[in-house]
Each structure stands twice: as structure tokens, then as C-alpha cells.
Amino acid sequence: MLVLQETKDSLKKRIINGLDSLNTDEIKKIVSMIARLSGKKAVKLADRDWLENSISREQIHQAIKKVRKNKKA
Numbered sequence: 748m749l750v751l752q753e754t755k756d757s758l759k760k761r762i763i764n765g766l767d768s769l770n771t772d773e774i775k776k777i778v779s780m781i782a783r784l785s786g787k788k789a790v791k792l793a794d795r796d797w798l799e800n801s802i803s804r805e806q807i808h809q810a811i812k813k814v815r816k817n818k819k820a
Contacts, residue, residue, distance in 0.1 A: 753761075766774060797807070 769777070796802075
């Protein structure tokens with residue numbers, strides 16, 4: 748359990764010790780779960796921003812194409 752009074756170093760040690768007890772497959776599952784949750788949160792935030800700024804999907808698509816084109820150049 749996370750306690751607010753814990754220092755950064757003590758928390759880091761607890762996490763490292765916890766990861767040492769896991770096998771590679773378990774760590775992969777945890778990282779995958781964190782990535783999915785992060786992705787879902789990013790999509791929610793982006794959707795909210797797009798709605799607030801009245802940006803259409805077509806405008807987003809055009810912006811993505813422009814960025815990809817500039818990367819190739």
C-alpha cells in the first residue's frame with residue numbers, strides 16, 4: 748500500500764523489490780496493462796480537447812498527413 752509519508756527512494760526500493768519477485772511474463776502483462784490504460788486516458792483527453800476546440804476528424808487527419816509528410820522530407 749502506498750503511504751503519503753514514503754520518500755521517493757523508499758518507494759523506488761519497494762517497487763524494485765516487488766519487480767524482482769515477478770517473472771518476465773508477469774512484468775510484460777503489467778507493462779501492457781499500463782500502456783492500455785495510458786492510451787485510453789490519452790484518447791479521452793484528446794477527445795475532450797477536440798470537442799472544446801471544435802476540431803473535426805478531417806482536420807485531425809489532415810494534420811497527421813502533414814506531419815508525416817514533413818517527417819519524410
